[in-house]
Amino acid sequence: MALNTKKRSEVHTMIANEIPALRRYAYLLLHNKDGIDDLVQDTLERALMKSDAWRAEGKVRSWLYRIQYSIFVNQYRKRVKQGNMLADIEGAEVSVLPKQDIELEYKHVAQVIGRLSEKYRNVLLLVAVEGASYEEVSEIMGIPLGTVKSRLARARDELRVEMSKDETAFKNDKAL
């Protein structure tokens, strides 16, 4: 059943309010600023087309994220190159960080997260950065709850192993 004009307007406003979050999530998915506008644009187009189908069940953000993730998987995934976040991270924004050690940690984690497999990275970033619940991640990515938990555990484990390697290498370099 189609929404009336007032209800449709409310849904459109809710969608518009989520544009910053969509841009942020697009960045998490793409790991690069290139393509953010296009991905968000495509998401908004599809969301507006489907706005009548939204029944106000759950968060509108989760619904939009699910749309955006679906578009990403079908149309944008090939654009993402493993580890390409590093070049983006190494910009002026990192240099304004207060302490050198913290800056190095930022770089470490940025490097390692860029090397993670996409399916692990997406789950980890949704949880760690977006603060999504496991159920929301399951809904957004269309995977079972158990898969969310196992991917998250695997992602963190890999992240820790890789971070330990980098930290060890960093300490050795510093000692030399």
Add this chain to the structure above:
Amino acid sequence: MNKKENNIRPFASITEEDLNAYVDDQLDSWNRQKVEAYLKRHPEQQEKVNDYRRYNHLLRSVYANKTSSLYDKDIVPYPVPSRKARNDNFRTMAKVAAVMVLCGASAFGGWLSAHSGQEVTSISAPKGSIAHVAEPRPGAILVSTEERTASASADMVPLAESVQIEEAKNDVVEPHVLELKTETRENKITDGVILDEAMLHEKNPENEVSSH
């Protein structure tokens, strides 16, 4: 009983997923306490949990730094044109510009033809005709109205009505007809029939000047 079996598990059953759920605050209070008790007995696991929390903080900081600039500028306007429309934007703007130029040209042409037509009438009309009288001065067009009306019916016609008639027939008046009408007007005045005030103005140019 069943619930108790699900919730109370020996420490050995604490899994990596449980630790992650603990870090992400996805456990209920009972299971959270259970994990905390487990961590007290397993410092190496506590260290892992601390690392996970630190990674969460690092990731949030990294992405907060990167994405904060995404909010502040270039927010996509709403409603948003389709990407196809955006790609065709230049072509569309070119079309709009062309239409605007054409509209402007046609409007200017219309204005030009209107003015040039008036001048042609004034120039081509014989001296003493209505066209000559209808030079741009107040009362002129009213005079021609009165004459035509008077010649048609020889009755008194209200001023406003005569103006409407003149506007309706203004573009079909021919010079020789105008001459005849001029004679009619003069005849009427000669006969002592005053059609309206405009005719007095026409008859006495001084009045016309003073009326300005």
